[in-house]
Amino acid sequence: MAREQAGRGLALRGAVALPAGWASPQDLVRGAGARALACLAEEAGQRRLFPWLAVAFGAGILVFFAAADGLPALWAPLGAAGFCGLAAILARARPVALALMLGLAAGFLGFAAAAIRVAQVAAPVLPRTTIAPLAGFIESLDEREEGARVVVRVHRLGEMPAGERPERVRVSHRKADRLRPGDFIEAWARLLPPPEAARPGGYDFARDAYFRGVGAVGSLLGPATVVPPPVPPPPALRLSAAIDAARNALTRRITDANGGQAGAVAAALVTGKRGLIEPDTNETLRAAGIYHVVSISGLHMVLAAGVIFWLVRALLALAPGLALGWPIKKIAALAAMVGVTAYCVFSGWDLAAERSLVMTLVMLGAILVDRPALSLRNLALAALVALAREPEGLLGPSFQMSFAAVAGLVACARLVDGSLLRREAAGPLGRAFGWAAAALLGTLATTLVAQVATAPFATYHFQTVQPFGLVGNALTLPLVSVAVMPAAVLGILAYPFALDRPVWWAMGLAVRGMLDIAAWIRGFEHATLVVPAFGPWALGLLTLALLLLTLPASRLRWLGLGPAVAGIVLAATPPRHDLYVDREGAGAAVRGADGRLSTLGRPPPFVLEQWLKADGDARPRTDPSLARGEACDRLGCVATGPEGRRVALVKDKRAFEADCARADVVIARAAAPPGCAARLVIDRAFLAAHGATLVRFTPDGYALTTARRPGERPVWRLPPPAAAPAPEADETELEP
Template identity: 35%
Template sequence: MQADSSSAVHKHKVAPEGKGAAPAWHTLWTGMWSLAAIDARPLLFAFSLCAGAATYFLVPEEPRLLACIGAWIGAAVLLLAARRMVTWTFLYVLMVAGFGIVTGFTAGAVRARLVDAPVVSEATRPVMLEGWVAGVEPGKKGPRLRLEVHAIQGFAPEDQPRFVRLTHMARLEVAPGRFVRCWAVLRPPPAPVLPGDYDFQRQAWFQQLGAVGYVQGRCRGGTLGPPTGLADRLGLSLSTFRRNLAAHVNVAAGERAGGFAAALISGDRSFMAEEDQEALRGSGLAHLLAISGLHMGIVGGLVFFLTQKVLVLFEPLALRVPVQKPAAVTALLASLAYLVLSGASVSTQRAFIMSAVVFGAVLFDRAAISMRSFAIAMIAVVLLQPESVMTPGFQMSFAASGALIATYEAWSHHRAGRERVLGPIPFAWASLVMTSVVAAVATAPFALYHFDRLAGLGLIANLLAMPVISFVSAPSAALALLLTPFGLGDVGLRLFGYSLELVLMIAHGCADMAPSKVSLPSAMPGASMALFAVALALVTTARGAGRVLLCAFAVLPAVYLWTSSPQLVLHWSASGEVFARTSAGGMTRFAFADGDGLAPLRYSTLETTRCGELPCELETPAGIVELSEEGSCRPVDGAVLQLSLTPPGETCAFNHDWDAVSREGGLSVWQGKSGWVVEAGAVCRDRPWRQCQS
């Protein structure tokens, strides 16, 4: 990457060695930032863009759109002025970062208005719903249908959600693209079950998902044709094609691994057994299900390699045209097709953009893998879908990619020597080990924050499974594609299935041997996760050995905040579940009432125990938790159900009733150094996806 000739870095003069030379610490600082400050402007802008988008989603009230646009215009003018006037590098860095923050914030506000669609305000009785099946997802109680709404009984056209998601507990007899009629109970998308947990309500808003619910009986096919809109018709046609492709792969790849094969090729996980998905998560191989850089790299790389070898066979063409350039175009088109077929998730979009940059670099004779391609991918995803910044898929995908590219750049100068010393095969294994370790370390903070657990044998599982995926599964899938025109594609798919059976065997073995999946009893606070993200940004932006020191400046406070933050002792969710810390230091989960919540990401592996006859008691380190009708202390008049906490040797710490809990969106009890903290689970926020009730 070449620095701009007019940038401030060329105006910085370094004192000669000897008398009057700059001190060592100043030289170290200059080495870290002189190139990073100016040459890494896309990277700085990308990270600040993420910070701005995250800030938009965390503010308590919805900002005015005109104010956001005005601030963005002002920041752009200041940046242009600074580009010509400011000669101090660090100040210019701050200007770039500030512009990125304002841009990300504004992108979030604009996107929230663009996806504005009606949302069901309260639960309904069973109503007749008509619509087209836009997709089918796996669910614990049955497949979940995503329907594009045509009409809902009792709803005016302007009040109808655009999409709804329904759990279909009966046997499913309809496919994507089909027009259906269902009797369904609808309710608003639920708020998070636990404090800081995945906000499905927010994500539903950006997916224009206006209601969730369940089908009474089963959905029946209707006679109405496809929707009239071109985009809607194309979307339904693509969903139908993906579903048919997944169904074919599921059968052709074999019963044991057919669902896994269908998920890898089409992104449709509905054919995959829940125990296999849990084994992949428990063994640290769940990243195989998220179609990302690995899959896109294999597809694009194989197509590039095969096309290049075929073109070389035509000597007149090979002598006149650089064969790598038409091969790059072919690989780019194949990657685009895979993006569309796999459902275009955030990780897949990121992988495609980076692949496009890589193949574009081949076309224009530039460096293929660099931080510039990483920054371009991040900028594109955040500008198109700023809400993805808050999702674990975005965070873990870019964390792994950024750390791997930074490691690759740091080690690239020593690669030839190390490969010569170790030999090609040991060097390949050493590279695989290094890749697995770097990716695991980079994604660990985000996995701990969102899921509160790590895979204990994840490194071993990846070392065993990745060679199978790279050298057996991928060529088998490519063989299936090449044989399909001759009617022999199922042969390649069967080989593909055999290789994935081995991967599933590895996943189940490692998941079963891992003692506890390294679950941590204390949840990571958001401030710690933000500091870990800052550490990652510093590692990828800075240069030289000093980047480790900068990373420590962010990691150490993150660890301190994590270890010293108040611990969640008790949470009574609006869904009727109670999460309480046990005497052993873990968490237990009890269901006292039925509600509308979703299963949380944190503590998702806990078994749910239902309370029998009242009163129910649970002994915790904080004291005795009791659920009763009367209340063990300070009873609330007229309450149907009451929850009390009595610390050892003390009187009742608090008593709360179910009506208040359901009204406030949950109740959390934290134990800190200064004592007890009791707070409502969902504070009223005037945001598009969570309106304050009047």
């Protein structure tokens, strides 16, 4: 008997001998399959499969934006989703087939949602730089230290017909003191198409402007005259203008009560108006890792809802009859839902605030139906609602970072709630110590988990890392939670009674403390690290790792370690480009002998800043060493790059003859002559077809990375004009 068992263990299909006791590949496959089925059964038992529908929905949106060339026929994705839904009903007795069909249906619905959204916001985009008289209603006005940034609903733009002129334009104006939202103005304006990405893979302002309905950006030339409107403003415009005017009035009241940057930050925390915050203050907040505090998003919504919930419940609990006979917890949740919705409307209802509102409403709604308020199922439902309404948000850092942070916090709930330190202790002192230690651990753990979960997205979009962000959040978030946001809610309640000024003053004191802490942390060495930009494949792997590590409840979560390691390796070894070329050919940056970039020509400041960050270069855009490697005259500039390649930037057409004969790479805003002998010519025609360009020099030639492929026409871009190149834009007017 023993010999027969040993014989069976020595043969594999009668051909391959294995040592005794070793399992055959068939046994391994069967065992792995059984374990996988057991894990899937555990996932289904804990209702962890539903969040993957939101993932599939998002995948459909990504497919649309990455691959769709124009608008598809809506019947195709909707019909495919219906077919998959019917197949899921027929396959409900087979769990694997059911899950697969539901996932495919969600993916097709995400694709359809993106197509519907694009069709809804479709509007003309200005094809070329234009200087013309502009007339229209002011929709919103953001005050700044000098002037304001104004969004105008266009009524007339020169002689441009209605089907060609943009519906909205965003312009800057230095003398906007007398302008108010809702005014009908007439002025001369210099407008240009919303700019594309400064580099391949970088922030695409043209895409965001398209989905906001903004078809041109620029500035007003001369005074803007307020005149009687030729037509009554639409009701929706009157409402949005009235809300924006109220926000501006409250912003001025808060800043007047405090003054300085403390007042500007306090106003931004309440109204969402960040125009008065100086760039240096923004950098201080970023260095401390707390810039998210001034963006109306998840933190504000949760704190506002929490304060309202606590106040209403506490007030109701004062009346024994109400406390014993009414569900005061649900009443408080309903009041918080109404209050946080009103706050979102008042703060501008931007994309980040809206997504945070959806998540907060779902959490509060769970209280109304006696469900856990914080769960991955509720998070997935919030993601589905937010993506169905604004599918383009999936491409931006706000959506990615907010949902990543919450997913990490839900998955690590036992760690971040501090319950591990809460034990019954003898005496009030022991209990107080336990609660204090638990609160401290919870704050530190929450910050750490949120930073780890959001790090891939923050690094991908902004190319910066704040090593002391844990310290900054741990020191400032308690101040924000205990003093700043409760004061903000109290100030809003006192504002109609004109009793709010002392509240804003007290809030300003807490904000000054927050700014002092941030300034102290900014003074640390290496408080902000600039890292080279990595590609979308690394981000995709890191996103997959995050999903696998947070969504499963079984051992399937450990599958996330593989893509996590691969994503980190790819992110840590990004390709280095030797030449950056502006989308309009106004300037370039070439890598010198010291391995650092130096400029050619005059790249726009905002573009140069993006290039430096993408290269992992912490120098400011005003650093004099950036111009060290160029030799310029009236006709152009010349520099030598890696591999001894000679790069020439042509300013005047008279330089083409010499540069085409001597240079390896010729860059020009104008059209190069047909016989240009340079190995690589990046001229007007090339840039019109490819946009911003990155070049890596190789021994055999050049490796190019461009913002778009020839013939590619995403929905938010019009074909480049065939006319003469546009004048150089002032990038300070175009920064988002």
